[in-house]
Amino acid sequence: MDALHEILTSGWGTMLLRGALMTVFISLCGIILGLLIGIGGAALKTGGNRLWRGLVNLYTLIVRSIPELLIIYLLFFATVQPAADLADWLDLDELMSSFFPMLVGIVAIGLISGSYSVEVFRGALTAIAPGQIEAARAIGMGRWQCLRRITLPQLFWYALPGANNVWQNALKDTALVSLVGLVELMRAAVLGSAATRAPLPMYVLAGLLYFIIGVFSQAAFVWAERHYGRGMRASRA
Amino acid sequence: MIELFQKAVPVLLQGFWVTLQIGLAAIVFATVLGLAAALMRESSHRPLAWLAFLYSTAFRGTPLLIQLFLLYYGIGALEFVRDQPGLWWLFSDGARCAILAISLNSGAYMSEAIRGGLQSVPQGQTDAATAFGMTAVQVFSRIRFPLALRQAFPAYSNELVLAIKGTSLASTIAVMELTGLARQLMSQSYLIVETFIIAGLLYLAINMTLLGCAWLVEMALGMRSQPH
Numbered sequence: 001m002d003a004l005h006e007i008l009t010s011g012w013g014t015m016l017l018r019g020a021l022m023t024v025f026i027s028l029c030g031i032i033l034g035l036l037i038g039i040g041g042a043a044l045k046t047g048g049n050r051l052w053r054g055l056v057n058l059y060t061l062i063v064r065s066i067p068e069l070l071i072i073y074l075l076f077f078a079t080v081q082p083a084a085d086l087a088d089w090l091d092l093d094e095l096m097s098s099f100f101p102m103l104v105g106i107v108a109i110g111l112i113s114g115s116y117s118v119e120v121f122r123g124a125l126t127a128i129a130p131g132q133i134e135a136a137r138a139i140g141m142g143r144w145q146c147l148r149r150i151t152l153p154q155l156f157w158y159a160l161p162g163a164n165n166v167w168q169n170a171l172k173d174t175a176l177v178s179l180v181g182l183v184e185l186m187r188a189a190v191l192g193s194a195a196t197r198a199p200l201p202m203y204v205l206a207g208l209l210y211f212i213i214g215v216f217s218q219a220a221f222v223w224a225e226r227h228y229g230r231g232m233r234a235s236r237a
Numbered sequence: 238m239i240e241l242f243q244k245a246v247p248v249l250l251q252g253f254w255v256t257l258q259i260g261l262a263a264i265v266f267a268t269v270l271g272l273a274a275a276l277m278r279e280s281s282h283r284p285l286a287w288l289a290f291l292y293s294t295a296f297r298g299t300p301l302l303i304q305l306f307l308l309y310y311g312i313g314a315l316e317f318v319r320d321q322p323g324l325w326w327l328f329s330d331g332a333r334c335a336i337l338a339i340s341l342n343s344g345a346y347m348s349e350a351i352r353g354g355l356q357s358v359p360q361g362q363t364d365a366a367t368a369f370g371m372t373a374v375q376v377f378s379r380i381r382f383p384l385a386l387r388q389a390f391p392a393y394s395n396e397l398v399l400a401i402k403g404t405s406l407a408s409t410i411a412v413m414e415l416t417g418l419a420r421q422l423m424s425q426s427y428l429i430v431e432t433f434i435i436a437g438l439l440y441l442a443i444n445m446t447l448l449g450c451a452w453l454v455e456m457a458l459g460m461r462s463q464p465h
Binding site: 064175186199206 | 312423444445
């Protein structure tokens with residue numbers, strides 16, 4: 001209890017909250033990248049080209065069977081030297097030192113969550129009845145119009161439950177980016193526990209924050225499913 | 238290229254064995270934990286069911302890295318733990334602590350998979366077995382468990398891969414397993430992509446073997462009638 005009081009009064013509480021904000025930010029950017037990869041991958045996988053389908057399968061197999069941490073280390077160590085050289089050349093060392101771990105984090109979360117969302121979107125794509133696309137084409141919609149008005153709105157609704165899972169995992173995976181120097185919630189807890197010498201309450205607090213973020217986003221997904229599903233339920237029943 | 242194989246491969250193979258040991262030990266403990274927690278959730282004893290719910294929710298709702306640090310740096314630093322020889326044996330060693338953390342984490346996910354299987358067994362089946370004169374133990378061992386097992390197995394086997402991937406976090410508490418050694422090689426040499434490929438292939442080998450075993454189990458359980 002004393003330790004908890006000390007943590008909250010000595011500024012580590014706000015440090016944890018700022019870390020939590022960074023965690024949410026990196027997860028959001030990462031999952032947006034991941035959703036784009038997922039939609040692209042799903043389109044390639046359902047498309048006819050065998051080479052592309054094989055490549056997408058290879059990507060999902062590799063990223064899903066290899067530890068997230070190893071992927072993060074690969075991204076970090078393969079780019080840390082070129083990034084430092086670039087920053088030197090542009091004379092932007094300070095900017096790079098704060099942006100580089102963020103960039104690694106976003107790309108890593110994007111690649112990892114992307115590999116899981118390919119399957120989510122493939123399932124959603126196949127859930128849309130082909131007759132709808134045929135009907136849209138028959139009344140004269142172009143490919144782009146058809147995609148924008150028929151496929152995409154339904155795609156997102158069908159993909160929501162799966163996307164919720166991908167998001168929850170992405171959120172937890174961001175903790176790993178702390179190991180390459182990004183100051184997010186996990187890193188804030190590590191720094192805080194070293195400074196206050198009270199690791200137990202520090203990690204419990206950080207764990208609680210992760211949990212709270214997860215619960216709130218879960219509620220958001222439930223709301224979104226209900227809200228965007230207003231026009232869908234009748235057709236589903 | 239030759240230098241690479243002389244330098245990196247023996248080091249990574251050494252890590253491969255550590256990863257394999259931690260991973261397999263964690264899978265065994267996680268399976269026991271998962272099964273126990275699933276049965277607790279299904280029991281009519283309220284506090285037991287609540288405890289299992291709390292366990293599964295807490296461990297699925299937070300990152301494994303937090304759980305690992307909490308156990309190793311948090312609980313491992315408690316005076317009480319340092320005084321108990323048994324607890325100190327468990328918490329003082331990184332590898333043992335990693336096995337504990339991964340087992341607890343993976344067990345929480347497995348409990349959900351197993352619970353889903355148990356819930357999928359139709360009430361009529363167990364009613365019929367009871368009416369037939371089977372004892373509660375018989376109903377479980379002959380009707381509920383075999384049916385639940387088949388329903389839960391695919392989700393369970395997914396968790397095996399996740400448990401193996403989880404072992405990579407042991408490197409963060411100074412256990413030199415595959416990812417930890419790969420990190421060391423990446424930071425010391427220019428063989429970054431090469432190290433990643435070799436380490437990745439080793440992980441792929443473990444996971445493919447596990448999924449292959451899972452496939453054989455599914456065949457043996459009659460879940461796959463003909464191989465595709």
